[in-house]
Amino acid sequence: GQQLNQSPQSMFIQEGEDVSMNCTSSSIFNTWLWYKQDPGEGPVLLIALYKAGELTSNGRLTAQFGITRKDSFLNISASIPSDVGIYFCAGQGNNDMRFGAGTRLTVKP
Amino acid sequence: NAGVTQTPKFQVLKTGQSMTLQCAQDMNHEYMSWYRQDPGMGLRLIHYSVGAGITDQGEVPNGYNVSRSTTEDFPLRLLSAAPSQTSVYFCASTTLGAYLKGGYTFGSGTRLTVV
Numbered sequence A: 001g002q003q004l005n006q007s008p009q010s011m012f013i014q015e016g017e018d019v020s021m022n023c024t025s026s027s028i029f030n031t032w033l034w035y036k037q038d039p040g041e042g043p044v045l046l047i048a049l050y051k052a053g054e055l056t057s058n059g060r061l062t063a064q065f066g067i068t069r070k071d072s073f074l075n076i077s078a079s080i081p082s083d084v085g086i087y088f089c090a091g092q093g094n095n096d097m098r099f100g101a102g103t104r105l106t107v108k109p
Numbered sequence B: 001n002a003g004v005t006q007t008p009k010f011q012v013l014k015t016g017q018s019m020t021l022q023c024a025q026d027m028n029h030e031y032m033s034w035y036r037q038d039p040g041m042g043l044r045l046i047h048y049s050v051g052a053g054i055t056d057q058g059e060v061p062n063g064y065n066v067s068r069s070t071t072e073d074f075p076l077r078l079l080s081a082a083p084s085q086t087s088v089y090f091c092a093s094t095t096l097g098a099y100l101k102g103g104y105t106f107g108s109g110t111r112l113t114v115v
Helices: none
Strands: A004-007 A010-014 A019-026 A031-037 A044-049 A055-058 A061-066 A069-077 A083-093 A098-099 A101-108 B004-007 B010-013 B018-027 B031-037 B044-050 B053-059 B064-066 B075-076 B087-094 B110-114
Touching: A004 A083, A004 B064, A010 A019, A019 A083, A031 A061, A031 A069, A044 A055, A069 A083, A083 B044, A098 B044, B004 B087, B010 B018, B010 B075, B018 B031, B018 B087
Parallel strands: A010 A101, B010 B110
Antiparallel strands: A004 A019, A019 A069, A031 A044, A031 A083, A055 A061, A061 A069, A083 A098, A083 A101, B004 B018, B018 B075, B031 B044, B031 B087, B044 B053, B064 B075, B087 B110
16 A cells, blocks of 8 residues: 655654654555644644645645655744644545655653 | 544443444535544545535445434444454544545544453
């Protein structure tokens, strides 16, 4: 099946720092998405990308859909303690959505 | 509150027992799906449905059954639980129009332990 490689697996940063994580795939996706999961909850959609090369922002979050349609990155600027959680990339193909293994973010005040 | 409701939140089963994980949504979403989340593996699709009476297999369907008799409900059945089915299970839903755009609404999950 289609595999998504997400990196890094975990990050420990200081409040106020910027964060960058990325996702690559051996297959092409029509849509790239980024979700955040808080402890004990289901994933919540942060950003959706629909066109190759598309750059989209949502507050302090910025994500890009790679030009090859096989990768995407997510940046978080000026991190705050509530950014703590697990961030998942996901690729939507013709039949289903595949998820990366997640990046666990810890923000130290 | 509108959303996806999963019950129970926690469950411990003995090997060989059966049980049903419940999922209900009140947003009139046609598409519903079940995922399992295991450490280091992200979420993997078990089964999905694009409407009442229609179901299909996902990436890891073995050991699980589903049915969709109403738009609102999409239960997941484990017929004979195995330790390998220890996981956190998430139900998700969306409209058919948003299905290919991936904007799913997830429930808060069911943590299942099989001993």
